[in-house]
Amino acid sequence: MSSLADFQNEIYLSGLGDALPGFPTDLTKLEALAERRLSAQAFGYVAGSAGSEATARANREAFGRWRIVPRMLRDMAERDLSVEVLGTAMPAPVLLAPIGVQSIFHPEGELAVARAAAATGLTMVLSTAASYSMEDVAEANGDGPRWYQLYWPKDRDLAVSFLERAKAAGYTALVVTLDTFTLAWRPRDLDQAYLPFLRGIGVANYFSDPVFQRAVGGPVTGANRDLALMHWVANFGNPSLTWDDLVFLREHWDGPIALKGIQHPDDARRAVDAGMDGIIVSNHGGRQVDGAVASLDALPGVVEAVGDQATVLFDSGIRTGSDVAKALALGAKAVLVARPYAYGLALGGEAGVRHVLRCLQAELELTLTLSGVTRPAELGPDFVAPAP
C-alpha cells in the first residue's frame, strides 16, 4: 500500500502535468462556491435550516468540543477502512444521506449521485422525495450498494407499494425517517415562498406509483396534475404514527430497518424493543427542530442505551474526515454525509459528487493513519478528549 491515500496520490501526481483538482479539497469551502452557482431559492433550500439555525450551528460546534489524541509507532503499513453495516459491505464507514429534490442542484440530480456513489462503492440512501424514480436511480447505480429511505405516507397501500418497489429495484436496507412528517419552520424558504414539491419537483416516486395513480384517477397528466399535487401534500407525512406502527413495517420489509432521527436514549431503546436493526442519530442537519440538541452530543447516550443490540449510525454536521473519526470514536458504526455532496452535485454533477466522496474518504484514511488507527473497529472513547 502506498504511503499516501489514493486520491491524495492522484492529485499530487496530476500536478506534474499541471493539472489541479477541479474543486476545493477543503469541503467546508463548497457551500460558498455553490451559492454562486445555484438560484437563491435552491441555495436557500439546501443551506438553510429551521428557525434561527441554532441547531445547525450547534451541530458543527459540537465537533469542535472534541479533540483527537493521536498515537504513535503502531505499524500503520496496512490499513483497512472497510466495514459491514446492516448487511452491506462498505469501503469506508461513510454513506450518502438521503437528500430529496436533487434536480434543483443539477439536472441529472440523483442519477449523477447514483453513478458517483457506484464509482466509489459507497452506499447511497435514496429519498422517497427524489426527483427521479427509484427504478431509474437503481439503473444509474448499477451494481452499487443502495438503501431506500421511506417517508411514510398516510396511505398504507402507498407505503407498501414503495417498499415492494424498493425491494424489486435492489435497495437492500430500509431507512425510515421519523423527524420530518411535516416540514419545520424554515425562514429561508418561507421568505422566498419556495417549496419544490408545489412546483412538481421531488414527486417522481409518487407520480410513478400505481397506488398513487389509482388515487388520482390514472397517470398524472396536465388534467389531474393539480389534484396529484394536492394528493401529495395530503399524503406526504402521517402525524398519527406511533411506535406500535413499526410492526406494520416489519411485516412488509424483510431486510434490515434503521430509524432515522433518533436523539433520545429512551427512543433508541424503544427502537430496539420494536426489533429495529439500526438507529440513525440525526437532527436532520438542524432542518427540523431549531434549538434541538447537537447531533454529536446526542450520540454517546444513544450508543450507551442500545449497546450491541442495534447498529448506531450518525449524521448532521459531518464536513471533514476528522469529523467522521470523532463520530466513530463516540460510538457510531458509520456516518452519513449530506450537504457536502449536494454542493458537489451543484458544482460539477457526477464528477463533483465523486470529488466530495473521494476527499472525505482520503481525509478520513489519513486522519486515522496519522493517529495510529488501522481500522475503524479500533476507534473508541480513548481516541478523543474534550477540548479544554
Ligand SMILES: Cc1cc2nc3c(=O)[nH]c(=O)nc-3n(C[C@H](O)[C@H](O)[C@H](O)COP(=O)(O)O)c2cc1C
Ligand atoms: C436539501 C436537503 C434535503 C434533504 N432531504 C431529505 C430526505 O428526503 N430524507 C431524509 O431522510 N433526510 C433528508 N435530508 C436530511 C439529510 O439526510 C441529513 O439528515 C442531514 O442533512 C445531515 O446533515 P448535514 O447536511 O449536516 O450532513 C435532507 C437534507 C438536505 C440538506
Ligand SMILES: O=C(O)C(=O)c1ccccc1
Ligand atoms: O428538506 C428536507 O430536509 C427534507 O427532508 C425533505 C422533505 C420532503 C421532501 C424533500 C426533502
